[in-house]
Amino acid sequence: MIRLKLQFVSVVALSMVLLAGCGGGNGAVSGTGSGSGTGTQPAAMPTLTTTPALNGAQVVTLSSTTAGATIYYTTDGTAPTTASPVYEAPFLVDSNVTVKAMATGASYTNSPVASQSFTPNIPSGTLVWSEDFTNSTGGNAEPDPSVWTYDTGAGGWGNNELETYCAWNSSATPCSNSTPNAYVDTNGYLHIVAEQPSAGVYTSARLTTQGLFSFQYGRIEIRAEVPEEQGLWPAAWLLGNNIKTISWPACGEMDVLERVNAATTPDWNDGSIHGTGFIGDNLGTQYSFPTGETAATWHTYGMIWNKGSISYYVDDPSTPYITYTPSSLSGLSGAVWPFDNGPAFLILNLAVGGSWPGSPDSSTQFPAQMLVQYVRIYTN
Numbered sequence: 001m002i003r004l005k006l007q008f009v010s011v012v013a014l015s016m017v018l019l020a021g022c023g024g025g026n027g028a029v030s031g032t033g034s035g036s037g038t039g040t041q042p043a044a045m046p047t048l049t050t051t052p053a054l055n056g057a058q059v060v061t062l063s064s065t066t067a068g069a070t071i072y073y074t075t076d077g078t079a080p081t082t083a084s085p086v087y088e089a090p091f092l093v094d095s096n097v098t099v100k101a102m103a104t105g106a107s108y109t110n111s112p113v114a115s116q117s118f119t120p121n122i123p124s125g126t127l128v129w130s131e132d133f134t135n136s137t138g139g140n141a142e143p144d145p146s147v148w149t150y151d152t153g154a155g156g157w158g159n160n161e162l163e164t165y166c167a168w169n170s171s172a173t174p175c176s177n178s179t180p181n182a183y184v185d186t187n188g189y190l191h192i193v194a195e196q197p198s199a200g201v202y203t204s205a206r207l208t209t210q211g212l213f214s215f216q217y218g219r220i221e222i223r224a225e226v227p228e229e230q231g232l233w234p235a236a237w238l239l240g241n242n243i244k245t246i247s248w249p250a251c252g253e254m255d256v257l258e259r260v261n262a263a264t265t266p267d268w269n270d271g272s273i274h275g276t277g278f279i280g281d282n283l284g285t286q287y288s289f290p291t292g293e294t295a296a297t298w299h300t301y302g303m304i305w306n307k308g309s310i311s312y313y314v315d316d317p318s319t320p321y322i323t324y325t326p327s328s329l330s331g332l333s334g335a336v337w338p339f340d341n342g343p344a345f346l347i348l349n350l351a352v353g354g355s356w357p358g359s360p361d362s363s364t365q366f367p368a369q370m371l372v373q374y375v376r377i378y379t380n
Contacts, residue, residue, distance in 0.1 A: 043069045043108040046101040048116045050093075056120035057094035057128035057379075059213065062087045064103035064111070073101040079113060085342040088241040092215035092343075093118050094128040094379050122379050129215070129377040133184045140183040142168045143190060147213055150182070151206040151347075161233075162353030162360075163194065163204040174201050179367075181205035189371050192350045194232060196366035206349035214241050214343035218380055219317060221302045222256060222348070223373040228263040228296045231360030233351035234370040235259075236301060238344040249279045252338030254310060257301040260357035267294040269301065271312030273324050277335030285322040287314050298373070306380055307340050348372060 043066040050058040062071050071087040072080040077098040087101065096119045103111040122128060135141045150167035166175035168182060174197050175181070181193050182205035194204040226234040235258045240251035253274040272284030289295065304311040304320065311320035329335035350370045353359045360366075 041108060043103040043105050043111040045112040046071050046103050046114045048099060048101065048114055053092060053129045055126050055128055056122050057092060058118065059090050060093050060099060061090040062101050066103055066105060066108060069103040069105045071101055071103050073099060075099050085242065086245050088244055089211045089214045089345060092129055094120060094122050096121065124379050126379045127376060128379055131375040133188050133190045135184045135186055135188060138186065140185055143182055143184055143207060147209055148207045149210065149212060151208055159354040161351045163202040163351060165206045166203050174203050182207055189373055192348060192370040194350050194352050194366060194368045202352040204350045204352055206347065208345060208347045210345045214345045215377055216343040217305050217307065219302060219304045219378040221300050221376045223298065223300050224257060225298045225371040226259050226295050227368040227370060228294065229364045229368055230261050231353050231357050231364050232368055233260045233354055233357050236348050238346055240338060240344050241342055249274050250276050250338060254303060256303045256312060259295045263294045263296060269295060269314055271322055273310055275336060275338040277332050278329065282332055283324055283328055287321040310339060346375065
């Protein structure tokens with residue numbers, strides 16, 4: 001969601017929350033192969049565990065009992081090597097695939113390979129994962145901690161942003177647990193709230209599924225209502241899990257929802273992609289809302305992610321307003337398509353200020369909030 005696209009040096013330096021294995025496995029898990037590393041004994045073979053998603057889909061978690069081991073995996077049935085993707089987070093499986101994984105470490109040879117096949121046979125267009133922000137507590141509640149964690153702190157995030165991002169229940173100044181910047185209300189809406197606790201001081205929230213949930217390919221929808229005020233920058237976007245190992249922009253970035261400042265005529269949403277060789281506004285497209293509509297009312301922001309293509313739409317998945325493919329990189333020096341290299345995680349945030357929107361002014365109303373009704377993933 002960044003116009004200058006520099007903040008990910010900071011992102012990589014943040015602490016990452018990793019999910020331990022959960023649920024019970026389904027299907028056969030087998031171990032094959034022998035160690036070939038430089039240690040004296042093999043690392044423990046990874047364990048594949050699954051948690052049910054929706055309509056036959058599963059969320060797969062990989063783990064190894066070998067401390068400090070790195071897990072490499074594939075989903076196409078081929079044997080993993082140290083050139084395969086590194087496991088960083090649980091990932092959604094909603095198609096017929098075979099997951100294979102091995103563990104290794106500096107003092108170990110490669111483990112035997114664990115293998116598990118999935119044959120859910122799920123029809124295209126089926127809902128396979130959903131975050132509906134349910135809340136039965138009778139009061140404002142924490143967003144589900146099994147799905148959401150937080151990027152926190154100030155420092156501009158590479159874009160000269162002005163806010164301090166606060167986690168749930170944070171009381172470290174300027175954050176306040178009496179006025180949380182992210183919460184789920186009793187009607188089932190996620191609120192991401194930008195506050196101005198004092199002159200020139202701003203707080204907000206940046207929620208992420210990093211380390212907790214990820215997916216590759218499918219159709220994702222975010223139903224949201226965003227604020228339109230000078231200096232505000234709401235966004236819903238995705239980054240590749242491999243940001244931890246290859247950094248940004250090589251990991252790839254997919255911006256489904258971006259909107260800055262006050263409403264215009266016509267009003268708009270920006271959909272863009274970024275990667276090595278295209279970190280600015282090379283590949284960004286504005287969607288114009290129909291006459292009389294603005295981003296300040298409820299809309300469904302969607303992305304259709306296939307191998308070799310990314311399409312964006314607003315409200316109607318049958319009419320994408322832009323489709324990007326590797327050919328879209330033609331003429332961009334050094335550009336590399338990164339979006340087929342593994343799963344991605346989701347970020348929802350409301351920035352204040354920054355190089356794109358500029359600073360708030362006397363017209364900007366605080367508190368301001370971005371509302372999210374749901375996040376849903378469907379099969380392609």
